[in-house]
Amino acid sequence: MSVEMFYDDDADLGLIQARKVAIIGYGSQGHAHALSLRDSGVDVRVGLPESSKSRTKAADEGLRVVTPAEAAQEADLIMILAPDTAQRSIYANDIAPHLRSGDALYFGHGFNIRYGLIQPPADVDVAMVAPKGPGHLVRRQFVDGRGVPCLIAVEQDPSGSAQALALSYAKGIGGARAGVIRTTFAEETETDLFGEQAVLCGGTSALIQNAFEVLTEAGYAPEIAYFEVLHELKLIVDLMYEGGIAGQRYSVSDTATYGDLTRGPRVITPAVKEEMRKVLAEVQDGSFAREWVAEDEAGRPNYTKLEQEGASHPIEEVGSRLRKLMAWVR
Ligand SMILES: NC(=O)C1=CN([C@@H]2O[C@H](COP(=O)(O)OP(=O)(O)OC[C@H]3O[C@@H](n4cnc5c(N)ncnc54)[C@H](OP(=O)(O)O)[C@@H]3O)[C@@H](O)[C@H]2O)C=CC1
Ligand SMILES: CC[C@](O)(C(C)=O)C(=O)O
Numbered sequence: 001m002s003v004e005m006f007y008d009d010d011a012d013l014g015l016i017q018a019r020k021v022a023i024i025g026y027g028s029q030g031h032a033h034a035l036s037l038r039d040s041g042v043d044v045r046v047g048l049p050e051s052s053k054s055r056t057k058a059a060d061e062g063l064r065v066v067t068p069a070e071a072a073q074e075a076d077l078i079m080i081l082a083p084d085t086a087q088r089s090i091y092a093n094d095i096a097p098h099l100r101s102g103d104a105l106y107f108g109h110g111f112n113i114r115y116g117l118i119q120p121p122a123d124v125d126v127a128m129v130a131p132k133g134p135g136h137l138v139r140r141q142f143v144d145g146r147g148v149p150c151l152i153a154v155e156q157d158p159s160g161s162a163q164a165l166a167l168s169y170a171k172g173i174g175g176a177r178a179g180v181i182r183t184t185f186a187e188e189t190e191t192d193l194f195g196e197q198a199v200l201c202g203g204t205s206a207l208i209q210n211a212f213e214v215l216t217e218a219g220y221a222p223e224i225a226y227f228e229v230l231h232e233l234k235l236i237v238d239l240m241y242e243g244g245i246a247g248q249r250y251s252v253s254d255t256a257t258y259g260d261l262t263r264g265p266r267v268i269t270p271a272v273k274e275e276m277r278k279v280l281a282e283v284q285d286g287s288f289a290r291e292w293v294a295e296d297e298a299g300r301p302n303y304t305k306l307e308q309e310g311a312s313h314p315i316e317e318v319g320s321r322l323r324k325l326m327a328w329v330r
């Protein structure tokens, strides 16, 4: 194995327990980090604007909620888990004025450091703990005694102990139960953006929608199309999660495997792979980041339009109906 893996025994929970931690934001990742660190014996406060709709959720869990500026002032480790596009102004207005020498500034994704949107002072540790999974599952797995693997990275280390502290934080949210890998802000940012665009979110959503359209346009029932290309996908991916692609081929029929081997490369063609390379190049050269920041500053017109189009795709209506009939699907 080419990377070094760290597990619970490699991390000292006492390091994060000795810190005053501010979690800025209480969304998908914020709630998972705040609650799991609190359950790991860490002194946590949540920083949210007075107007934030997340305030009640955090307070209902017994967390102390203050403003982002108050959280940054109180804490000596500040983890920013607000949307990537909001982080620059939160940092400038609420965090930077309260940073003291020896503080640690943490991120759950490297976007703002990788693209130079935030430039912290040199006397502050700058590190990342990035779970490789959605925040709601980070929390669910922690509660179930499991964990989501994490990447850690250290951008600035004036204390000389930034890696040990990041490992301790990752242990506090359950990541070291599954495995922690040290990387760089650049590698995490570029692989994360590419992965979510080409496969995890973009590629998979487009694959499902197109396959659903092909089946329904050919006259097949939408319910059957939904079960075939969306519902069953989870079950197939569960097999890959457990045993890789080879393990999945062990469980499906040999007819399916023959179709997989011969038709899969006709769907995901060399042209698709070439497009993936272009997507990666836009991440690497910063053009995706510039486009996204400009889209956000313009009030997200394209984002809103495309998201609404996605929400009104026929697969959503049939899926919503079918999921209600399966009590175990949350
Ligand atoms: N979603 C995920 O699973 C993953 C996310 N990440 C990274 O984690 C970070 C957070 O993403 P995610 O959890 O998806 O974010 P969400 O959109 O789920 O949540 C954002 C939170 O930030 C709050 N917020 C908005 N503006 C401010 C502000 N000005 N000051 C303080 N809080 C604010 C929101 O409050 P309100 O309710 O008021 O809007 C909300 O509680 C990002 O860097 C992302 O890339 C990394 C790995 C996976
Ligand atoms: C796959 C999307 C993700 O990168 C994640 C959950 O890991 C994100 O940014 O939300």
Ligand SMILES: [Mg+2]
Binding pocket: 131, 132, 133, 192, 196
């Ligand atoms: Mg990710």
Ligand SMILES: [Mg+2]
Binding pocket: 109, 192, 193, 196
């Ligand atoms: Mg991401």
